[in-house]
Amino acid sequence: MSVLAVLRRVRAYGGHFLLLAVLTLVTALLVTGLPRVADRLSGQGLREQLADLPGLRRDVLYQRPAEPQTGTSRVAATHRANLDSLLAGMPAPVREVVGERWYVADTEFGRLKGPELTADKGLFDLSLRTMTGLRESATLVDGRWPGEGADRAAPVETVLAEPVARQLGLRAGSRLRLALLDSDGREFSATTVAVVGLFRPVDAGGGAWDALPSALRLTPPVGDGQPFQMVGLTDDAGFDDRAAAGWAVSFGWRYRVDPGRLTPGRLDAVLDGIAQLDRERPAGLLLAQGVDIPLRQYADSLAAARTLLTIIAAGVLATLAGLTVLAARLAVRRRRDEYVLLRARGGSRTAVVRRGLAESVLVVPAAAVAGWLLGGLLPADPLGAGTPDAASRLTVLAAVLATLALPVAVLTGQRDGGGRRDLLRARGGAGRLTVEVTFIGLAALAAFLLRRRGLALGDEVDPLLVSVPVLLAVAAALLALRAYPWPLRLFSRLAARARGAVAFLGTARAGRVGVAAPLVVVVLAIATAAFCGVVAVGIEDGRDRAATRTVPADALVSGDRFAPDTATELAGLPGIRAVTPVLATPGQRLYADADGSPGGAGEAYVLLVEPAGFAEVARRSGLDPAVPAALRAGGDAATALPALVSPDFAAALADAGLADGAGRRPGWVDVQGNRLPFRIAGTAEEFPLIPGGTGRFLVLPWPGLPANAPHPLAPTGFLLAAGDAPVDPAALGRVAEEGQTRYQTSGAVTGGKRPLPPQVTTWAAERERLGGSGVNGLLVFGFATGAAGGGVLGLLALAFAVLAGARGRAQVLSRLRTMGLSRRQWRGLLLVELAPLVVVSVLTGAVVGALLPLLLNPVLGLSAFTGGAPVTVRFEPGLVVGVLGLALLALAFAVAVEAVNNRRMRLGEVLRLGEES
Structure with missing residues (x-):
């Protein structure tokens, strides 16, 4: 057979061969391009998710606790050298993804006094800090940097953030006195501190300013009569002066994971390296990091996404394979007379098959190469390795199988007899029935084994998982054909x-x-x-x-404790249609009676809600969280309150013989100083506002306490319904913070730790x-x-x-x-x-x-x-x-x-x- 003769036959039946070529091209394109696009999207998602995290969540932090230093006169420079040595000691996968890094050294806080710090401004404590990258991260507004003068203005020269200095009335040239205080409040180890400059950060959100306490603002007092805390930046000479004077100093080396250096292929190695960090932590140092949590969460979601994508790709590729077989059979059926004539003229069956193979070889491999080249043009992960070797091997396999489809169809077409093949009785046959029953049984067995075994995690494709959907679809088609x-x-x-x-x-x-x-x-x-x-x-x-x-509403305001009138203030905001308070207290211990006898059931997460208000806010928000009827009835603190509990906590209560449904021996829980009795009215695996993964929780209706109760309940959050109006988180946060402040200053508490600002989270x-x-x-x-x-x-x-x-x-x-x-x-x-x-x-x-x-x-x-x-x-x-x-x-x-x-x-x-x- 000459090539020209084969070309003429391909041209004569161009439609059939064009269909085969297109199917082969699409198959090769998908086999080659799908992994590239998937790697690009997964890498892009990984980097975006990590970049959205706060910088501190991406840091690996080594710390040496505060203690006096002895035996060296260059404390700051000596420990700064560890910034490189600690990085060099990290496992290679972790070291490769580290981007920025910082070194910070802090002294303990000393009492700061000076002419500008008058008594009406309060008390102030100062910590001296030296750090890397200061001059690149800040711009001088006034004065100079420490150590740049011809002569030192004082043993300790410092620069302050402009807002801090303006707030205290300080300027470049101010001279202050800094001293430690003993337990009786007497000063010792005093020194003179000269403010030689004021600075403004180039980027206040940059990682250089993430060290705590912040050098950019005053830290408010933690209670009545307590001082403000501030940080002054100095040079090595000023820091070493205080270290030599016996001041306790601490050190920190911070390494930030750069999202731009991460790829999904490195995830496992990076996670293993982070786990190795804690095992091989240098003596005397503390390690703090939280980057492994989001990385593991992404790795789990990526594994599940790749499983889904594998199932989908298997279905599409199996369909393309079936279409290729159908196209070959259709081409053979239309040329059956030609093949019969060849056999009648003395041609052997092998010669007819070789004719089909020659025609297929001329068309299909070229189409497969074209699909492989087009797939290689699809955008891939810029940090990835391009087309995986497995995809290239699968492309070659697909091309070989597609090339053999036509000659195999020619071979099987010669074995078919003549006559009418569309009669109903021709649909049976013992051989075909045996094949169908075997195939259906195989599909059922594979599905059973997959559910029993579960998913085989790993980088390789799970053959059983890929085959089960295809087998079940084919088995269902065979049953439909019979029925x-x-x-x-x-x-x-x-x-x-x-x-x-x-x-x-x-x-x-x-x-x-x-x-x-x-x-x-x-x-x-x-x-x-x-x-x-x-x-x-x-x-x-x-x-x-x-x-x-x-x-479970349009918006949730959560914080510490709020004044009782905060709900009214929130309801008065434009667009707010309903408000209901909630009170959440994690880790509450159970008691056996009102006197506080141990109950023996451990601790639980306690949530108090107003059932009617909760349901109304959810309804107005267009949501439908289930509120059991037992909670809707409400309750009185003088009787046992109906409680919705988790199954684990219900089992613990049953073992302790408490809080049964009849309420004969109620359980007691302390909520903000109030001992509340309760009985089990129902169980639930989850409930809105209960954090995910909380296995022990207790939901109670808001009790009706007397107006003169010694410990009135203060809500820790509010649910709000806004209807069709947009929620303004800034306005909600402002009103909530005012309510939180009113509670802190209303006389209900004195002093105490300053609460964090309230958080506003919208459903959207x-x-x-x-x-x-x-x-x-x-x-x-x-x-x-x-x-x-x-x-x-x-x-x-x-x-x-x-x-x-x-x-x-x-x-x-x-x-x-x-x-x-x-x-x-x-x-x-x-x-x-x-x-x-x-x-x-x-x-x-x-x-x-x-x-x-x-x-x-x-x-x-x-x-x-x-x-x-x-x-x-x-x-x-x-x-x-x-x-x-x-x-x-x-x-x-x-x-x-x-x-x-x-x-x-x-x-x-x-x-x-x-x-x-």
Whole structure:
């Protein structure tokens, strides 16, 4: 066989080979491009999630506690050298992702006095600090830097932040006295401090200023009669002077992980390196870091996302493989006369197969190379390694299999006998039945083993997880093939008794058309698309529930304790339609009686809510958190309050013999100095406002205490409903902080630690946080690829199913047209014959796609995408509408393909030349 002869045959049957080439190109493109795009999206999500964290959450901090130093005169410089040595001692994966680093040395606080610090301003304590990167991170506003003068103005020269200096009335040139205080308040080890300059930070949010206490502002007193605290920046000479005087000094070396240096491929190595840091911590140093928590959370969500993407990719690639087989079989079927003639002229079966192989080799490998090159052009992770070797090997394998599809179809096509193959009785056969039963049994066994074994975590693809969805879809298609002709046969018998031949002929032909392979491919494609839709809806619902669990209203204001009138002030803000208080106290101990006898049930997270107000705020916010009827009844502190408890805490109470449902021996809990009795009215796995992972909690209705109670309950937060009006977090925070301050200064407490500012969290912000971080971009890409690819490939498979029986239908229609069948009846006959095929294939695929998440949910780890909230997978009504719309679209598409094919084949010529029956 010459190359020119092969080229002429390829040109003569260009449509068939073009279809094979396109399918091969798309397969190679997906195999090559999907890993690149997935790596880019996962790397981008990792870096964005880490960059959104506060800088301190990304720091690895070594600290040496404050203590006097002896034996060296250059304390600051000696410890500064550890900034490089500590980094060099880190494991290589951690060292490679460290970006910025800082060294800070602080003295203990001493009492600061001076002419400008008058008594009416209060008391002030000063700590001296030397740090790296000061001159790069700050700009002088007045004066000079310490140590730059011709002569030292004092043993200790310092610069202060401009806002601090202006607030205290200090300026460049101010001279102050700094001394330590003993337990009796007497001064010792005093020195003179000269303020030689004022500075302003280049970037107040930069990492150089994250050391605590802050050098940019005054730290308020922690109680009545306590001093303000401030930090002055000095040079090594000033710091060494105080260290030599016996002042206790502390040191810190801080290393910040740079998101721009992280890739998903390094995650495991970095996490192992961080764990190694604590095991190999240098003696005398303390280690503090929190970067491993967000990294582990991202690693878990990435593993779950890659599992989903693998299942989706397996479904799409299996569909493409089926389409390639269908395209090869269609090409062989259209050239069957050619192959029969070759055999009749003495050609061997091997020669015919070689002819098909030569034609395939000329087209398919080139298409695979083109797809590989196009996939390599897709954007990849800039920090990644490009196309993985596994993807290249899989591309070669796909190209080899696609090349062999045509010669294998030629070989199997020669073994098929003649005669009519569309009869219903031809659908049986012991051999085929054995194969189908074996395949269905294998699919069921694989699904059972997967649920028993669970997900095999690791970097490699789990073969069982990849194969189960494909096996189940094919098994469901085989069952549908066996089942759907029987109702058609019954309907055909009923139609035979009615007037008109369209319904009878259409159902009779639909019941005996052999379309096994195309129907399997259609079911596989639609199942992949439905799987994507169902899982996507389940994740969105899970995120909604997670956001509602955290913020069961339009907004949540949380803080320390608020004055009683804070609720009224919040309700008076524009747009606020309802407010209800909440009181949360973690770690409360249980008592056996009002006198405080130990109860023996341990501690629990206690939450007090106003049930009616809680339900009203949630309703006005458009949410529906479940509030049990037992809580809605409310309660009186004089009786046992109905309590909703977690199952673990309920078991502990039962073991202690407390708080049974009858309330004969109630349990007691202390809430802000009030001993409240309670009884178990119900159990729940979770409740809104209870932090996730809290296994022991107690929810009580807000008790009605007397007006003159010695310890009135002070809310620690408020739930607010704003309706359609936008929530103003700044206004809520301002009013809440005023209410918190009123409580601190109202006489209910004296002194005490200054509370942190209240936090305002809106439902919309919490929902956006859950849905817009981490691997969400990878999920959207996977679901979009699976849904769009499954839908398009399903329609293409339906086209193959239509074309597979096109010649037989064309002959029938040609005869019926000559017998007087009208064009309208002809379209009706097409519709009746094709509708069962389309409806059965689409509905079977949709049902399989909806059931797959229910089967695989325990091993998919979907809760990693919802902040830990469980994902409930269900078939939504919207998806039902979508499936029905897809079925109608598929039916219209099938009819259009048949009509176009009939016009192309010319029915009269089919009748004259296609006398196969």
